[in-house]
Amino acid sequence: MRRTVKTKPTRRSGASKQKMSSARRPVSKKPAAVWDQAAQWYDALVGLKGSEYQKSVIFPGAFAMLPLKKGDAVLDLACGQGVFSRYLSHEGMKVTGLDTSEEMIRFARSRPDKSIRYEQGDAQDSASLKGKTFDAVVCLLALQNIESLPPVMHNVRRWLKPGGRFVMVTTHPCFRIPRQTHWGWDAQKKIQYRRVDLYGSESAIPILTPPLAQSKIFTVTYHRPLQGYFQALAEAGLCVDGLEEWTSHKTSEPGQRSKAENRARKEIPLFLALRAVPAPSTDG
Numbered sequence: 001m002r003r004t005v006k007t008k009p010t011r012r013s014g015a016s017k018q019k020m021s022s023a024r025r026p027v028s029k030k031p032a033a034v035w036d037q038a039a040q041w042y043d044a045l046v047g048l049k050g051s052e053y054q055k056s057v058i059f060p061g062a063f064a065m066l067p068l069k070k071g072d073a074v075l076d077l078a079c080g081q082g083v084f085s086r087y088l089s090h091e092g093m094k095v096t097g098l099d100t101s102e103e104m105i106r107f108a109r110s111r112p113d114k115s116i117r118y119e120q121g122d123a124q125d126s127a128s129l130k131g132k133t134f135d136a137v138v139c140l141l142a143l144q145n146i147e148s149l150p151p152v153m154h155n156v157r158r159w160l161k162p163g164g165r166f167v168m169v170t171t172h173p174c175f176r177i178p179r180q181t182h183w184g185w186d187a188q189k190k191i192q193y194r195r196v197d198l199y200g201s202e203s204a205i206p207i208l209t210p211p212l213a214q215s216k217i218f219t220v221t222y223h224r225p226l227q228g229y230f231q232a233l234a235e236a237g238l239c240v241d242g243l244e245e246w247t248s249h250k251t252s253e254p255g256q257r258s259k260a261e262n263r264a265r266k267e268i269p270l271f272l273a274l275r276a277v278p279a280p281s282t283d284g
């Protein structure tokens with residue numbers, strides 16, 4: 001059963017303290033406009049080759065799940081400033097990047113690799129990349145920023161060639177829900193645990209990004225339980241044939257709690273990766 005919960009804005013780490021009105025609702029904002037405002041901050045965070053997590057965990061993990069051969073046509077869905085598009089192009093793929101934000105696309109096009117084709121468009125819109133098909137579609141850290149999954153998954157199915165595959169990576173929907181999950185310390189057992197306050201309800205959570213705190217503009221994380229992803233994939237004729245859960249590559253500095261922190265880091269995954277392929281009856 002689906003329920004939707006509305007929550008107050010939260011901050012990305014590093015944001016300065018600022019009072020927010022709880023009545024502000026993010027869901028009516030156009031995704032392009034929201035991410036246009038965040039593009040400069042995101043570009044500075046990610047740069048040419050990616051953040052630490054992208055380089056150490058997400059890119060190699062997603063690339064291994066895709067299995068591609070040189071020259072394959074790949075769609076980087078919600079490509080942002082093109083960081084994974086560049087990675088794929090460097091590996092010899094023919095890459096198209098699609099993103100709804102004009103500013104993100106502008107940052108992507110300003111980078112040196114001119115063989116990548118970038119288009120501005122909404123992943124939810126059935127008119128986006130009409131008539132185009134790909135050997136693989138990949139969507140990294142972006143489905144949780146898209147309001148409605150069913151139209152995206154139908155588009156993914158439409159964009160896949162027979163034998164194609166779709167790989168999606170999100171922050172883990174069971175353990176990383178803004179405002180609803182936290183680390184805690186159990187002094188008796190001397191363990192670091194993960195507390196989950198809300199999981200089964202869908203929610204739209206506004207997130208302030210640090211340089212935008214003054215302008216009161218925020219991006220939105222849409223939390224949905226695992227079944228929401230599986231349902232949307234199945235309804236679009238996509239079958240999950242791979243699932244991986246990725247933990248942090250980091251370790252704590254030696255200290256009283258470092259052993260417990262490292263254990264918790266290895267037990268509680270940060271990211272969920274799913275691979276889906278066209279269901280047999282819809283392939284081809």
Ligand SMILES: C[S@@+](CC[C@H](N)C(=O)[O-])C[C@H]1O[C@@H](n2cnc3c(N)ncnc32)[C@H](O)[C@@H]1O
Pocket residue numbers: 031032035036046077078079080081082083084098099100101104121122123124139140141142145146147
């Ligand atoms: C957190 S960024 C991730 C970007 C990139 N995939 C990466 O890994 O660096 C989320 C991206 O999703 C894009 N986005 C949000 N809603 C979208 C939509 N409906 N269609 C296409 N892109 C969208 C935003 O513009 C933004 O670039």
